Amino acid sequence: MKLNGARILLECLKREGVDTIFGYPGGTVINLYDELFSFREIRHILPRHEQAGVHAADGYARATGKVGVAIATSGPGATNTITAIATAYMDSIPMVIVTGQVPTALIGNDAFQEADIIGITRPCTKHNFLVKDVKDLALIMKKAFYIARTGRPGPVLVDLPKDVQIAQTEFEYPESVEIRGYKPTVEGHPKQIEKAVSVMLQAKKPVIYVGGGVILGNAAGELTKLAHQLGIPVTMTLNGLGSFPEDDDLSLGMLGMHGHYCANMAVSNCDLLIAVAARFDDRVTGKIAAFAPHAKIIHVDVDPTSIKKNVRVDLPIVGDVREVLTRMLKVINGHKGEVETMKQNLAPWIEQINEWKAKHPVTYKQTGSTIKPQYVIQRLRALSNPDAILATDVGQHQMWVAQFFQFTRPRTLLSSGGLGTMGFGLPAAMGAQAAFPERQVMAVCGDGGFQMNMQELATLVQNRLNVKIVILNNNFLGMVRQWQELFFDKRYSSTCMELPIDFIKLAEAFGAVGLQATKVDEVDGVIKKAFEIDGPVLMEFKVAREEKVLPMVPAGASLTEMVLT
Numbered sequence: 001m002k003l004n005g006a007r008i009l010l011e012c013l014k015r016e017g018v019d020t021i022f023g024y025p026g027g028t029v030i031n032l033y034d035e036l037f038s039f040r041e042i043r044h045i046l047p048r049h050e051q052a053g054v055h056a057a058d059g060y061a062r063a064t065g066k067v068g069v070a071i072a073t074s075g076p077g078a079t080n081t082i083t084a085i086a087t088a089y090m091d092s093i094p095m096v097i098v099t100g101q102v103p104t105a106l107i108g109n110d111a112f113q114e115a116d117i118i119g120i121t122r123p124c125t126k127h128n129f130l131v132k133d134v135k136d137l138a139l140i141m142k143k144a145f146y147i148a149r150t151g152r153p154g155p156v157l158v159d160l161p162k163d164v165q166i167a168q169t170e171f172e173y174p175e176s177v178e179i180r181g182y183k184p185t186v187e188g189h190p191k192q193i194e195k196a197v198s199v200m201l202q203a204k205k206p207v208i209y210v211g212g213g214v215i216l217g218n219a220a221g222e223l224t225k226l227a228h229q230l231g232i233p234v235t236m237t238l239n240g241l242g243s244f245p246e247d248d249d250l251s252l253g254m255l256g257m258h259g260h261y262c263a264n265m266a267v268s269n270c271d272l273l274i275a276v277a278a279r280f281d282d283r284v285t286g287k288i289a290a291f292a293p294h295a296k297i298i299h300v301d302v303d304p305t306s307i308k309k310n311v312r313v314d315l316p317i318v319g320d321v322r323e324v325l326t327r328m329l330k331v332i333n334g335h336k337g338e339v340e341t342m343k344q345n346l347a348p349w350i351e352q353i354n355e356w357k358a359k360h361p362v363t364y365k366q367t368g369s370t371i372k373p374q375y376v377i378q379r380l381r382a383l384s385n386p387d388a389i390l391a392t393d394v395g396q397h398q399m400w401v402a403q404f405f406q407f408t409r410p411r412t413l414l415s416s417g418g419l420g421t422m423g424f425g426l427p428a429a430m431g432a433q434a435a436f437p438e439r440q441v442m443a444v445c446g447d448g449g450f451q452m453n454m455q456e457l458a459t460l461v462q463n464r465l466n467v468k469i470v471i472l473n474n475n476f477l478g479m480v481r482q483w484q485e486l487f488f489d490k491r492y493s494s495t496c497m498e499l500p501i502d503f504i505k506l507a508e509a510f511g512a513v514g515l516q517a518t519k520v521d522e523v524d525g526v527i528k529k530a531f532e533i534d535g536p537v538l539m540e541f542k543v544a545r546e547e548k549v550l551p552m553v554p555a556g557a558s559l560t561e562m563v564l565t
Helices: 006-015 025-037 050-064 082-090 117-124 136-150 164-166 189-201 218-231 261-269 321-333 334-344 347-359 371-383 396-402 424-437 454-464 476-487 502-511 520-532
Strands: 002-003 018-024 043-045 068-074 096-102 127-130 156-162 168-170 206-211 234-236 251-254 270-274 296-301 315-319 387-391 441-446 468-473 513-518 537-542
Touching: 002 006, 002 296, 006 136, 006 164, 006 168, 006 189, 018 050, 018 424, 025 068, 025 096, 025 127, 025 156, 025 164, 043 424, 043 441, 050 068, 050 082, 050 251, 050 424, 050 454, 082 117, 082 136, 082 156, 096 136, 096 164, 117 127, 117 156, 127 136, 136 156, 136 168, 156 164, 189 270, 189 315, 189 321, 189 334, 189 396, 206 261, 218 321, 234 321, 251 261, 251 396, 261 347, 296 321, 296 476, 334 347, 371 441, 371 468, 371 520, 387 396, 387 424, 396 468, 396 476, 424 441, 424 454, 454 502, 502 513, 502 537, 513 520, 520 537
Parallel strands: 018 043, 018 068, 068 096, 096 156, 127 156, 206 234, 206 270, 234 251, 270 296, 296 315, 387 441, 441 468, 468 537, 513 537
Antiparallel strands: 002 168
């Protein structure tokens, strides 16, 4: 039986196991939406903005580990997706974005709602395709999903002209695909792995530095076993939080610009740094010349271009992180006597780390009735379920979440790390809640970031998505204000958001529930009540206006040059 291109696309999605897509209709995808009307195997969620739709697919992918899927029409619909695609690209999130395009005969003629989305997204996609013939569509979709989820994951865009959606052909979906020139390395080199284990067993002051790739590679279990078997402390990037339990004695928490004092000091004084699926981002390293100055560096990553890109590496291992760690554990099992000796030798190092933990813990002072934002985050952790998913926007609240929420499971923190995208939190939570309707899902936002995609309250209400939204309202663009306070003599240029928005009425206008706390003794009651309500709830907490995120490493400084008070 012949099928048209629109139906073929949906059949391809079905065969890839897609159960939810986020999309916004328009003229060049109207044929696709006509087919979708009677295609019951896939749930479609209509966001209120294409950027939010792609963020939602991103949140879905981060929470599930599956490929997120989004649809947008041509022209402005396609260009509205760019920020969200770039967000996913920077954080290596597997996604397939389908955009409509004007008919092939009109491409290049400046037709109505035409945009060169292939050219525009080339720098922020892992790959992209323009489908010129309906006969190629099934193979292209197979390639798109394969590229998105293998190797270092990332977003893939498929541009689908209107006439290709209408044209018909015999449908046959390939069982497998091979792409010339694209052969991700899965198994790490055995000799390199053996060398790495040998170096680990000789270290006196080692640290494991974990990036988001451990979570993306489903290797949190193997990473935790490695740390426990060798007794090595673990520090994580923002997107690596949850890969190793933060309540574990070996956890150093997050490192970097707003990282824990003990983590930054440990990395700066270690003799071996074992970097696992991390890319040595500038927010992590600070001044490169002073980063881990005494350490040999082992770097495990599936992406060979990430190795030696930012820092020197003594022992590179290219391969799938789960495969490499599994192999490491097998090699370690053959050195049980040396492992015990190593653990004994690590005692002074662990003692030093514990001193750093005790000397400068991440803390704050909750005095008086004014709500400190850190207190809200701690109470959210205390009153939420262990498997609750928390999505953040970008700003001070994001860092307070990283410092105080204490993540113990992978895929429970969804946050824009690389691009730092304000407006990410609410739609990302929306995607996670669509994936897991029975789990607690929270979006923690600042008052600035929330306003960038607050229209998605309508999507939550319409689709009965039970997201609990937390707004830490200080009437500032808080992180920029903090920089202005510390480095620009408190010249608060365009960071003061004084307009008194009534967020409670706003929530009610969309059909959601709004709750507010203005004093510290109201915080628990608001959180408990929100979790009891079936449906989306917006919680506004009026917090201390000029509270700062500390520690802080100033731009260009080394990790040891932290502002602590």
